[in-house]
Amino acid sequence: MIPVIFDPEAKSEFLEAVRYYEECQPGLGSRFKEAVESATKSISIAPFRYRILHKPFRRLLLFQFPYSILFSIEPDHIHIVAVAHSKRKPYYWLKRS
Template sequence: MTSVIFDPDARAEFLDAVRYYEERQRGLGRRFRGAVETAVSLVVANPVLYRLLRAPFRRYLLPKFPYSIIYSIEPDYIYVIALAHTKRKPGYWLKRSSGSGEKD
């Protein structure tokens, strides 16, 4: 099974969104977390299926939530560079791309 590595900023975006949704409605944060986990599983199962944005980055649009998972396919893992809100600051994550795929 291919592993998935989240950029630290992407992990922070994910946790912030979970908290935000849970504060709005009890259980909604949990549903968001589940949607992201399902999306990551789908990406791992077939990473080339989803839209190429700017090489090497691809995008998976989450159903029912205004977020997309931006990732690259690395030789040994999937690198999630952003969990991006689809209505805010398009392309902001590109400044992170210089460090993509590098493990700490």
């Protein structure tokens, strides 16, 4: 497995979404957190299985939630650049590196 590092902004987006879902329905935030953690593990095991969305960024779509995990493959780690809602501000994360 390759180590995974979250961009500070991506970590903030992730935690904000967890809080939002937990406020909507108790337990839903935990389910979102588990989905992201599972997806992150999948990325760390086989990062090349996910298609390039906008070079060098790849995307994993979460099935249970309208979110994508955008990441780049670095020489010694995976860099998560965004935990992005699929219906908001497309490509806002491109300025992150």
